[in-house]
Amino acid sequence: MVSVNPFAEFRRECENVLAAALKTTIPEAKIETFPMSKPNNPNFGQLASSVSFELAKNLKKKPADLAAQLAKAADKTRFVMVEKVEPAGGYVNFYVNFAKFSAFTLESIGQLGQEFGFIKTDKPTKIIVEHTSVNPLHPIHIGQARNPMLGDALARILSRRGNEVSRHYYIDDVGRQSSVVAYGYAKLSKPVPDEKADLFVGKIYTVTACLVEIKKLNRQMELAKKVEPTEEVAKITKDLDEWMTIAEELEGKYPKLFKALLEKIGEDKNPEEEINRLNRCYEDGEPNARALIREVSELCLEGFRKTQRKVNISYDSWDWESDFVWNGQVSKVLGQLEASGFVHNENGVLEFDAEKVIAKMDLRKKLGLREEQEVPPLTLVRADGTTLYTTRDVAYTLWKFERAQKVVNVIGMEQSLAQLQLKVALYALGLSKQAENLVHFGYSLVTLPGYKMSSRRGHYITFDEVLDEAVKRAYEEVSKRSPMLTEDEKRNIANFVGIGAVRYALVDVDPGKPVVFTWDRVLNFETNSAPYVQYTHARACSILRKANKNPENVNYACLKENLEHELIIAVASFPDAFIECADYLKPNMIADYANALADKFNTFYNALPVIKAETVEITRARLALTDAIRTVLSNALNLIGVIAPDKM
RNA sequence: GGGUCCGUGACGCAGGACGGAUAGCGUGUCAGCCUUCUAAGCUGAAAGUCAUGGGUUCAAAUCCCAUCGGACCCGCCA
CATH class of the missing domain: 3.40.50.620 (HUPs)
Known part of the structure; x- marks a missing residue:
């Protein structure tokens, strides 16, 4: 038997059992859907219903009595994956029959492999x-x-x-900013980049925007002084101070470019006006403006595309x-x-x-x-x-x-x-x-700690810098941890570890919450990071590699340990997690799921031997379990664009 | 001033749509674990008024209201 969603099958059975029990005990109660939740303690089973609390209200009975009544009325002859039903603290607790459920789950994962968990919607859109x-x-x-x-x-x-x-x-x-950068680019007579194109364009943009802003503020200042000297002047003075500081920074960072632009822009009385004109011409589709702005934009996009290739992101359409x-x-x-x-x-x-x-x-x-x-x-x-x-x-x-x-x-x-x-x-x-x-x-x-990133002010850390640093740091880690690897292997590992770490770190946090960028946050290689999950995946692969056999005729009933049971439930629940994250647009959930599964597997890894288990039968069952975890970790990482390596 | 989002151990976060049993995880601290499948790992300990105050409910971190604190928005910018 194969199921795309093993845990949902179990849940459905529990619901049916409960519905039938309710019908025999309290036929007058009308309940459409049963509240089912996973108990936080495995002693309470794998699913629990708090239906008795709801019933208690109307029937004026104690929840505990109702739960006991319902549990007793459960028709055991209909149990397939349910092992037993027990009342506790007012809840009706359902215990899964692991001998059957493990087989069901692991065989489903084995069959579906890379497709496991990816439940298709009824209405493809x-x-x-x-x-x-x-x-x-x-x-x-x-x-x-x-x-x-x-x-x-x-x-x-x-x-x-x-x-x-x-x-x-x-x-x-x-937008008008495009005209700003194009204006600066034209003033420099369309120079050829001597570095990554977007970086190059960015410098021109920042310096041009700064110089134009200062010129504009100076002009406003003169006007303001003539009319109303107090408040307005103070505000302009403040802005001007800020931009002068930025100008100093920029001059220090790119002296040649700064000097050239200062000189060229100085030729224009009112650069602001030139830029507005360019903007208007561009919207009108005037050929020169078109050619100019498209040229700078393309230049910049050329740089973007390089960055995207690094992180394995692609687009179907550039609009x-x-x-x-x-x-x-x-x-x-x-x-x-x-x-x-x-x-x-x-x-x-x-x-x-x-x-x-x-x-x-x-x-x-x-x-x-x-x-x-x-x-x-x-x-x-x-x-x-x-x-x-x-x-x-x-x-x-x-x-x-x-x-x-x-x-x-x-x-x-x-x-x-x-x-x-x-x-x-x-x-x-x-x-x-x-x-x-x-x-x-x-x-x-x-x-950034202390201030906002601002492209216009040139205050930012580029994505490229972060990626390069991540790969560099990952390389140091691999070299330290696995010195015996070849240079090629190290480089390859450093690449997917570094990039993975950054991807994971940016997806992991709830999108609604602001993130203060710090290097150690993004370059985390320990628990709750891509490298941790990748490492766990590689560990699983390593076991399978060393065992060197595909388990056949597995007796899943010998997976008796709590740790094993928890893992079975975790992998069986992956489809549920996937559906939720897809339908409620919660990509961060996948990162959490993968991390939680990795945690459980590492605990298992340290506590129970696979290859050297007590019996060959257990080894076979644990290999099947390990293989399922490998598949699910890989599928989860795949969703957030992180590579699941066989070795690292 | 009006609006939106956020506030969970020292720090960084999960849980929140759908209310349910002792609130999870990591960092850091302390004490341990490599002659056994990869120590990017594992075990244990200490550490919490889930911002505050009300309300709804048998039951609130979760829902409602108010207050405080933070971020963002309220442009002939994007």
């Missing part, structure tokens, strides 16, 4: 997962890296769930934001929004009245908003006629929904409001179905 989408201005920094780690894990998980998943990278090349402006889809959607009646002109700019839509369509509850919570309006178009990010995102979202039924946007929490307004815009356009299938998967920022 086309899903677009948009993730990363770092602006093509600077290298991906460690704060932003949380995004692809989560996004890729989500894509893997949803795809394993049986959906048709497409991974999209949205290239935001229309240029500018395409939606140029092909008229943005203006088309603007027209539709205007026609919806929720857009008005306010001092020359177009505003979308999200609040009005919500009130009129009675969306507050649907959107999970409180009664009194108001949603601010969204500006769609600037006075100069250029569009804003969210406006363009509406057009992009419509495009996505032409290709998928569901869209998951992996975007930082700080954009929650914009994502909400985007959704409201879909409602305004009469696209309720799409709006409901638009998911904002938000996550909190990664900060």
